[in-house]
């Protein structure tokens with residue numbers, strides 16, 4: 496019984512060609528046998544700004560079927576949210592002007608672990624966009640030094656209240672100077 500299974504696993508279940516390395520080559524989702532030519536993997540940047548990534552989007556190896564079923568639609572949704580995130584307006588806590596707010600979120604959102612200012616800002620914008628907001632007010636960004644075996648690195652965090660702003664007003668000249676669009680800080 497065991498030897499029959501082993502024989503089956505030596506052939507890729509997609510292209511039907513024998514696999515060079517028969518061990519540990521299965522799709523991490525459905526466990527179908529998949530060869531080196533057919534296996535699909537995530538790019539390094541896939542879902543990078545997603546704050547919570549479900550397990551199904553975190554595997555190392557996908558067969559073509561599972562990749563089409565899970566990764567392709569998730570990647571499309573992610574890209575759409577990322578585009579909106581780049582256009583989220585960001586106003587700091589010290590901003591004293593008027594902001595054309597239509598609706599306020601109930602709770603502040605917070606993100607941690609950013610590499611730099613742009614990184615943490617886009618993470619925050621992504622979170623806002625995920626929740627359906629296009630603005631962030633009362634924004635605060637901060638960095639701290641982390642010591643790690645003799646070398647230091649900075650870690651950024653940020654928080655703000657997500658809001659819905661009147662995009663037409665924001666786009667008009669008089670508002671333009673007063674806020675940052677997350678995209679312009681990339």
Ligand SMILES: [Zn+2]
Pocket residue numbers: 507508509510511512529530531532533534
């Ligand atoms: Zn194959």
Ligand SMILES: [Zn+2]
Pocket residue numbers: 522523524525526527557558559560561562
């Ligand atoms: Zn699969």
